[in-house]
Amino acid sequence: MVRNSLGRQIPRVFAGKTYVPYQDPWSLQPHFKRGTREIKRINHTAGKLLGSLREAIAATGLKDGMTISTHHSLRNGDHLLNELVAEIDAMGIRDIKIASSSIHAIHSEIIPFIRKGVITGLECGVNGMIGELISKGELDCPVVVRSHGGRARSLITGEVLVDVAFLAAPCCDEYGNFNGFTGPSACGSLGYAMPDSVHARKVVAVTDHLVPYPAVPISIPQTVVDFVVPVAHLGDPKKIVSTTTRVTTDPIGLQIAKHAAQVIEASGLMKDGFSFQTGTGGISLAVADHVRAMMRAGKIKGSFGCGGITGYFVDMLEEGLFQSLFDVQCFDLKAVESIARDRRHQEISASMYASPFNVGAVVNRLDCVILSATEVDVDFNVNVNTESNGYLLHNTGGHCDTAAGAKLSIIVAPSMRGRLPIIRDSVTTITTPGETVGVVVTERGIAVSDRYPELKAELIRRKAPVKDIRQLRDETYALTGVPRPLEFEDKIVGLVEYRDGSIIDVIRKIKV
């Protein structure tokens, strides 16, 4: 064990692999060549169509101990991973690691297969029940949580070797060209499947919408796809793209959004060329609403909106407030329709979005990002992975990537949830280092990092409710009481990897 620069105890070895402790957001340099499968040649008359998932598993040579991946663009509507794991079990294959881009609540179906030893490790973040059970020690399945950019990095460098990627392909031809634009499982951008398509040793496109060759426009090309498997249904279309993203109506949320808007206004970033990312939460959308109003009022011609894209951003593109959208994942139907139609709405890979190890990700060009938190500490470190009960419930997403890249990262969070303080001495898990966080906005006031003295002065000049973050903590503790420390066992059940591959924190087993 070794202490990293944020004071967290980090193992040098976890689940058989070696890791380096987190030092700072910037200095770690890659020492890799691009990691990729061997270059292959196929018979020029060979076809790629197979009859079933089982045939594909057999054709790829999947064996005990190997690593598979899927992408998460079908989100909670995805059936593929569950079916895949059941089939792998039925074929008697064991000790498989999952290195998907994310795992959602619907994938709780694989829990019995973890218990059974079919799945023995997760090289990816988890949302929901699986993480909770791992945290409780009820599932023995080491997990390494990565950000979207960090995951892309780990595939590109070969730190994570995916033996077979099974990629949901909403619109696919028999030779493996595919896109996410049409078909019953249309999900829009395939940004999270792109690193797998290039770096996995074998690639299987699984589709419920086989179209005549070629499936243009091509998001993932035939040149990287080994096999094509038609299936009846990739998932539940109703859950693939939610159409309910809505501005919050909660008064606390609205207050937070108003404060966040004040911060953006005071930052001086709101001018021609403005670039912006926000999530789909109600508070985030309320901030976006303010941003739109400010851009209209100032006749600002923005550069790009970024991230998971909603219809909200599509409207802003069409209104001319942004020159373009960078889309690594579509969050609603309006976004799916837009990316299929409007070439200013640019599909990008997870690597282009957020990897630290290339010559410039899109996050580096962000002016401002609005991010959420489950907890924030007085050093501005942010937790989004665990809740205050210590359960691993959320994937990192682009949190630490955008915070590191953006000129200004703004954390929006209520000061408390129920009786739990969100602003506190120490976070349960560090997802994003305080060194990359600019401002923490709560309904009780705005805490500005010392790295932004001019912004702080400007906010004070504008009579915004600027407070020291320790004051926010104290006000919160006065209402909630000082939180009792969680009790953990020594056992480490997971690692939280920073985007550069260093380990920023660990997930320990909760004492129950």
Place this chain on the structure above:
Amino acid sequence: MVRNSLGRQIPRVFAGKTYVPYQDPWSLQPHFKRGTREIKRINHTAGKLLGSLREAIAATGLKDGMTISTHHSLRNGDHLLNELVAEIDAMGIRDIKIASSSIHAIHSEIIPFIRKGVITGLECGVNGMIGELISKGELDCPVVVRSHGGRARSLITGEVLVDVAFLAAPCCDEYGNFNGFTGPSACGSLGYAMPDSVHARKVVAVTDHLVPYPAVPISIPQTVVDFVVPVAHLGDPKKIVSTTTRVTTDPIGLQIAKHAAQVIEASGLMKDGFSFQTGTGGISLAVADHVRAMMRAGKIKGSFGCGGITGYFVDMLEEGLFQSLFDVQCFDLKAVESIARDRRHQEISASMYASPFNVGAVVNRLDCVILSATEVDVDFNVNVNTESNGYLLHNTGGHCDTAAGAKLSIIVAPSMRGRLPIIRDSVTTITTPGETVGVVVTERGIAVSDRYPELKAELIRRKAPVKDIRQLRDETYALTGVPRPLEFEDKIVGLVEYRDGSIIDVIRKIKV
């Protein structure tokens, strides 16, 4: 020296590198991992804009002995390579190899720099004067001629290591995203720049049209571009995209096209899903005209048109005769306008177009390709690199790639040019092995390879002028006389690489 399977004497070592002799079109298997630059990380606040080509050359660390590349999508309008070589000379750098995707007549300007030792090798095909002088032994500059697919392969495998790619970027932003769709040097598809953008050790985007970030739609992304250099002019727009592609009016050409159309009709390939490639020559376009008429008449819904794309193919797309176009290079303004606007008109990389070493190039999906020839021998071997005077005057292009991939490759050529027989005992240089050629069509008749007995029978049934290729040769020789063998010296001045990296023939110094 070793004799390859076509009887040509091949050196094992040429210009310091080792090569394998050609064996057959299919069996050579790759033994490479993907060759690429080291994975880099840049400071997230770093910019990429440089002031001049000279600054860029200095920033990339270009040194004596290194290899540079450019792409040829500006064709005979390109000024970049000439300016680059002059600047390299002015900086005192020597012994540079050029591995561009092609070199055109306009690049004769670099001849003095070859004489001076600034440029000491060509890892690419040449069109025009430079090849002639190399053939005559007047320029000491070893040349390795590669097909479009073969060149992509050589970059992907690392057989050719490009130290710095200087890529003409017609529409580019300051962070290195670019496309070829707009700007004064708009050239459409950037398919031939794509392998360089991923595999060169350093990449410089050179632009005469710097646009606000981001330059969407993005053909080549910021994640692979190290530096951006604005220049006044990339080239001469009038010569970048020719607008004069016209069906031949020559009676011999029209007769050949009519015969070729008969072959296509008899082949049984002309049905729904038909895919087709042809060049821009007058005969090729005349064949395309017949194909269009046949498709209309048969109400054929074709799959794709492919290759360098002309307005002719755009018309066929818009008419619904093709479902899509695969475009690795635009040949005229109409194609440029279409690719920027119509997403069925798909930009593809040279690797996707034609590399033998991936899991399926587009050429594998071609039904029929129309190809030209400077010479054809009685074994159906085709020469497109040298003329009958032995001068290396033409690049291979996609000739051997499409011949190998297509179900049916049709060579269209007059039986003689001037007094020189085109159909002959032996070709001066083998570009494309007869094993991959289906039919040779001349104005005097149609020679069908023994590999297509059914096609031959069907053509005879249709009373098409089918002749044995030896008969075509004899008829030709009767008019031209038996050609006198060219006299060569022993000195090998160039290699002709087959698409898989094996050496199919050599270029020798002409005895003068």
